[in-house]
Amino acid sequence: MPTIDEQLAKVIARIQQAAQASGRDAQTVQLVAVSKTQPAAVLLAAYNAGQRHFGENYLQEALEKQAQLHSLSELQWHFIGPIQSNKTRAIAEHFSWVHSVDRLKIAQRLSEQRPAHLPELQLCIQVNIDDEPTKSGVSLAQLPELAHAIAALPRLHLRGLMAIPEPSDNPAQQRASFARLRQALQILQSQGLALDTLSMGMSADLEAAVAEGATLVRVGSDIFGQRPARAS
Numbered sequence: 001m002p003t004i005d006e007q008l009a010k011v012i013a014r015i016q017q018a019a020q021a022s023g024r025d026a027q028t029v030q031l032v033a034v035s036k037t038q039p040a041a042v043l044l045a046a047y048n049a050g051q052r053h054f055g056e057n058y059l060q061e062a063l064e065k066q067a068q069l070h071s072l073s074e075l076q077w078h079f080i081g082p083i084q085s086n087k088t089r090a091i092a093e094h095f096s097w098v099h100s101v102d103r104l105k106i107a108q109r110l111s112e113q114r115p116a117h118l119p120e121l122q123l124c125i126q127v128n129i130d131d132e133p134t135k136s137g138v139s140l141a142q143l144p145e146l147a148h149a150i151a152a153l154p155r156l157h158l159r160g161l162m163a164i165p166e167p168s169d170n171p172a173q174q175r176a177s178f179a180r181l182r183q184a185l186q187i188l189q190s191q192g193l194a195l196d197t198l199s200m201g202m203s204a205d206l207e208a209a210v211a212e213g214a215t216l217v218r219v220g221s222d223i224f225g226q227r228p229a230r231a232s
C-alpha cells in the first residue's frame with residue numbers, strides 16, 4: 001500500500017503537470033484534501049506531510065474530527081456537502097470555507113450566524129452545471145440573482161463558484177462542463193462581482209479542471225484511497 005505522503009505527492013505532481021501544460025502557475029491552484037469517512041489519524045498524516053486544507057461533507061463527522069485535531073493551528077476546514085437549515089449555525093462557527101451554498105436562505109443564516117470574532121466565512125455558490133435533475137446546485141439561469149444577493153450579505157465573502165459535473169471518462173466532455181463554470185464566473189465578474197475562485201476538479205477529472213482554470217481542486221480518493229461505503 002502506498003502511504004498518504006506518496007499519494008499526496010502524486011496528486012500535487014498531477015496538479016503541477018496540468019498547470020504547466022496550460023501555461024498556468026501551479027501556485028494558483030489550491031488543493032483541498034477531501035477527508036470524508038477518513039479517521040482523524042489519517043488527516044493528521046496528511047497534515048504532517050504538509051497538507052493544510054481539508055474538505056468534509058458530513059457535519060457531525062467533521063465536528064468530531066475537528067475536536068480531535070484542534071491543536072493543528074494551520075488546518076483550514078472546508079464544508080463541501082449539502083446543507084440543511086438546521087446545520088448552518090455549526091457550519092458558520094466551525095469552518096473557514098463553505099463550497100455548497102445554493103439557496104439564499106442558507107446564505108442568510110450563515111451570514112447571521114457567523115461569529116463576530118472569526119474572519120468572514122469564505123463562500124462559493126454550487127452550480128448544477130450539467131442541469132442534472134437530482135443534483136444540488138443553482139441553475140445557471142438563477143445564478144446571477146443569487147450571486148448578487150449573497151455578495152451583499154455581511155460576515156460572508158463570496159469568492160466564486162463550485163460544481164460537480166456529471167461523471168464522464170471523456171476529457172473533452174469534462175472540459176466542456178468546467179468551461180461553462182468558468183464562463184459563468186466571468187459573466188459575474190463582468191457584472192462587477194470581485195470573484196476569484198473556481199472550485200472544480202476531483203480525483204477523476206482534476207486535469208480537465210485545471211486546464212479550464214480551476215483555482216481550487218477537491219481531491220479525496222486519490223489521496224486517501226477508496227472510501228468505505230457509508231451507511232446513511
Ligand SMILES: *Cc1c(COP(=O)(O)O)cnc(C)c1O
Nearest residue numbers: 034080202203218219220221222
Ligand atoms: C467526495 C467529494 C469530492 C472528492 O471526490 P474524489 O472522487 O474522492 O476525489 C470532491 N468534492 C465533493 C463535493 C465531494 O463530495
